Amino acid sequence: MTERRAFDVIGKNEMKVDGVGLVAGRPKFVDDLKLPGTLAVKILGSPHAHARIVSIDTSRAEALPGVVAVLTHKNTPGTRHTTAGQGYPEPSPYDARMFDTKVRFVGDRVAAVAAETEAIGEEALKQIRVEYEELPAVLSMDEARADGAPIIHDEKDATGIYDASRNIVADVDIDVGDVSKGFEESDVVVETECETQYAQHTPIETHLVLAYLDSDERIVLRTSTQVPFHVRRIVAYTLGIPVHRIRVIKPRVGGGFGTKQEVLLEDIPALVTLRTGRPALLHLTRAEEFTSARTRHPMRVRVKLGAMNDGSLHAIEMEGTSNTGAYGAHGLTVLANTGSKTLPLYNKAPNAHFFGQAVYTNLAVPGAYRGYGATQGYFPLETAMDELAERLGMDPIELRRKNHIRLGETSPIFEKLGEGREGVSQIVKSCELAKCIDLGAERIGWAEKRGKRIRNGSWVHGVGMSIMMQGSGIPEIDMAAATIKMNEDGSFNLLVGATDIGTGSDTILAQMAAEVLGVPLVKIVVTSSDTDMTPFDVGAYASSTTYVSGNAVVKAAKNVRGQIAAVAAELLGCEVGQVELRNEQAVGPSGSVTLERVCRRAMYEAGQFQIAATESFVPHESPPPFLANFAEVAVDETTGQIKVLHYVAAVDCGVAIHPKQAEGQVEGSIVNGLGYALHEEMIISSRGRVRNPSLFDYKIPGALDIPKIDVILVDSYEPTGPMGAKSVGEIGINGPIPTLANAIYDAVGIRLHETPFTAERVLSAMKAH
C-alpha cells in the first residue's frame, strides 16, 4: 500500500485553472466561436408518440430561398447504432438510425433543415409535408410487456435487444446464496416498493454542436459533450466515414450531469457540413432539450429485507423495472447499477437477489443521469432499512452501523454484477462511513430531534437519514491516458482526454501533475479533450475522472519525473535515484539545478530529446466513496407542504484533491437531488407529449429554495487512488429522496413511495393514514 504523505499542491484550494476566463466571460463555449457563413440547423420532431412515416415531401422546404439542405431517412445513412456514449462495444442496443421510417416518441427525429438563418430554417420545417400512419402507443411500463402490446422496435436490423417482441431491452438476474430460504430463516421481513418520475438534467447550456471543415477538409465537431472520443467513434460509424476524417473538440461545457454522455446531435451538423462544405450549428432550444434530449430512467423498484432479531440482515432482494423510453441507450447498465451500486453496501447479508427488466415505451428517452440507477435503488433500499429498524425497535443509525460494509471487507455483488455483465471482485481499502455517520448525526442533532415530533403551529419537525456508496469508474473497462511534455521554462503541458464539463477536473488533474513534478499549479498548462491533440479517455461519466484519469496523470508525471531525474543526475554528478523534484528544482545530495536548466539541456545541449510521456490507466477496481445523509424537515399538517430546514452530508471521497471543489460537487448534487425529491417532474400527456417543456413549468431549485446545507469531508486515504483520492461527482444526488422520505415519516408517520414529494401527495397520504 502506498504510504500517505504530506502534500504541497494536493488538498489545497488552488485557483481553478480555467476560472479567470470563465468569470471574465471570455469565449470558451461552443457557441462563442462565430464562423462566417455558418448554417443554422433545425430538427423537425415527431408530433406522434408512435407512427410510421408513409411519405415525406420536402420539395417546398427545399424551394424556400435560404434553405441549403434538407435531411430525411431518404437521403441519409441508415446504419443502426446507439447514441449512448459508452466504451466499445457499447452495452446498449443498436436500435437508433440517423432518421428512421418510424417515429417512436413525441419529438423523435423526422427531418432536419440547414438554412442561412434560424428563421428560414424554422419556416422550412413548416413546409415539410409528412404523412404519418399512427400506431397504437405504449405509454407506460405496464403496457410495454402486456400481451398484444405494440412492438416499438419491430425493425429487422436492430441488434442487442433482449426481447424486442415484448419490448424488453434488457434483463438482469443475479443471485447470491438463496434468498427464499433466507427470508424463511429471518425473524423479521419488510418489503417496500418505490416509484420515481421522469426528470431532466437541465444543464443551463443546452446541447449544441458546431461543425466545420478545416483547411484540409476534415470535419471538426466543436461540441458540448462529456465523451469526445465516443462522439468521434460513433459519428464515424453512423456516417460511414473514417475516424481520421473527424476531429472532436470539447471546449468549456455548460454542465452535463449525464445528458451529454450521449451522441445526441453530432451526426446531423457533421453531415450537413460534409455535404455543403459550410459550417453548421445545431443548438437545441430549451423546449427541444425537454422533449428530445435525455432524462433519468423512471423506475419502479421493490426491496425486500430479511433480518434476525439482533438486526443482522439475512436476505436482500431487489427487483427493478426501468422505463428506457423509445430507445435503449443506457437501459441495461442503468438497471444493473441499481443493484450493483446499492447492494454491496449491506454486504453482511449472506443471501441476495437482484433482478429486473428495462422496457421500451413510446416516451421521452432516458439516458445517463448522475447517480445512474443507484439513485432509484437507494430510495426503496433506505426506506426499507428505516421500516426494518422500526419493526426491530432499533435506532435506524444502529441498524445501519451493524450492517454496512467496512474497511477490508468485500461483497459478492462486486463480482456478480458489473457494467451490464459480471463485475470485478474487490476489497474495500478505504472506508470512513462509520465516522461519516457519527459526524452527520451530531451535526443534525439526531439524539435531540429523532422521534420528538417537535411542533411549531401546524408544522411538525422530523429528522431522517440514509447512507450510500457509489463507485470510482468502471473497472477493467474504462481507460484513460494522459500526456505530459516539458517546456524550457520548467513548465509542462498536460494533455488529457479527460473531459472537464465544469466539474473542475482540469484543475485537480493539474494539481496531481504539479504534486509529482514539484512545481506550483501555474506551471501546468492543461489542454483537455481534443481528439487530435489529447490521448484517449472514455470521458466524464461513472464517477471516473478523479480516479481513472487521475491515475493516468500520476503515472505520466512519474515517468516524466524519472526522465528529469536522469538528466539532472548527469548535471549534478549523482545517481538518478538520488534526485528529488521540489520547488521547481531537481535536488541531488550535493546541489540542485532548476527544471528550466534540465529542460534546456535535454532540448539543446546533450543527448537531446523531448522530456515527455504518455501513460494509460485501466482500473482493476472501483473504490466506492461513502456518504451519510441527514435532514431535518418540517411538514405542514394542514397543507402537506414540506420545508427542508437543514441537510447534512458527510462524505468519504478519500483525499479531497481540491476540498472546495469536492464540497461543490456534493452541494450541487444534493440540490439537484432535492429538486428531484420535491418538485421536478416532466408531466406527460395521455398522448405522450411533454407538457412542461420550459424552466418556468419544470421547476428546478433556485437560490431561495435551498436549505442550510453542511457538507463534511471525512478524510480517508484510498491506497489505489491517485494521491489517495476516490470519486465524489455522483454520490450526493442519491441522498435527498430516501433521507427526506425518512424524515417525513419521523415527522408525520407517513411513508411516501412515489416521487416527487409534492404537497398534494403528502397531504393525500396524511389523509389516508
Place this chain on the structure above:
Amino acid sequence: MTITLTINGIEKKIGIAPGATLLEVLRHEGYVGVKSGCGSGDCGACAVLLNGRAVNSCLTLAVRADGASITTVEGLADGRNLHPMQKAFLDTGAVQCGYCTPGMLMSALDLLSRIPNPSDEEIREAISGNLCRCTGYVKQVEAIRAGAKAMRSERHD
C-alpha cells in the same frame, strides 16, 4: 433600424432588425460572455446591467435599450485586473461550469448597488432569477457576501 448603445463604456451605433432582442444584438456584437439558457427569462444566464439594473437580455427588445448604458461581464474587469466580485467567485469555488456565472455576477452587482451590505436572504432573493445546476448556490451566496465585503473595503480605501 439603428440604435445607440453604450456598452461597457463605449458608445456604438448598431444596425438591428426591429424584433431583435438585446441578447441577440450583444452576442452578435461579440459580447459572447452574455449567455443564453432558455430564451424565456426563466434562467437569468443572459442578465446584463441596463442603466445599472439587471435585466434578462433575452426578454428585452434591443430597440427598448436605445440610448441606454449596458454592462456585460466583459466590462467588469479593469484591464487584466478582475473585479472584486469576479475574484470572490473564484476564491470561494462558486464557479463550476461557469455558464450561469456572468448572469449571477450581474444580479450580484445590481444588488450591491442598492444594498452594499446585504444579508444572505437578500443575496438569495437577488439571484433567485439566476438558475445554476452545478453549485447548489451555497458557494455563490458565500461569493457574493465576500465580494460585497471586498467592494466595501475598496470604497473605503
